Amino acid sequence: MLKEISRKKCIHVMLVYTGGCNGCDIEVVNCVLSPYYDAEQYNVFLTWNPREADILVVTGCVTKTITASLKKIYEEMPEPKAVVAAGACALMGGVYGNIGADLGTSDFIDGPVKNIIPVDVNVPGCPPRPEDVITGIVKAIPKLLEK
Numbered sequence: 001m002l003k004e005i006s007r008k009k010c011i012h013v014m015l016v017y018t019g020g021c022n023g024c025d026i027e028v029v030n031c032v033l034s035p036y037y038d039a040e041q042y043n044v045f046l047t048w049n050p051r052e053a054d055i056l057v058v059t060g061c062v063t064k065t066i067t068a069s070l071k072k073i074y075e076e077m078p079e080p081k082a083v084v085a086a087g088a089c090a091l092m093g094g095v096y097g098n099i100g101a102d103l104g105t106s107d108f109i110d111g112p113v114k115n116i117i118p119v120d121v122n123v124p125g126c127p128p129r130p131e132d133v134i135t136g137i138v139k140a141i142p143k144l145l146e147k
Contacts, residue, residue: 028130090113
């Protein structure tokens, strides 16, 4: 019961960078921590512990070296949980998805994110605007409150 009440009052977002240029990470941290957007005023907090995360925001093209770690982080999150894929790389591999495209494979990416873990909300952009990241997080919240 305490968990359900606290989820209605406070959302913890975990950011996972899975490869790429870091542009999306900067926008996500900007929307949560900067004084301009300040998602913390609405009780949306950034966490680095998957066991207390409600929403996983994944950025990057999902390199082969991070795939197992991403699955482990997802499995460690408590139920119910939601995943937001933010940025062109997370959605389709971005420019990194084209490397090796002439051969039909990529030598270093397993992405997009939906190929690795289930995705609830897609936030397009390269990088996505902070407003769009916040909107994606808000769209994921109803899944946390379902029973």
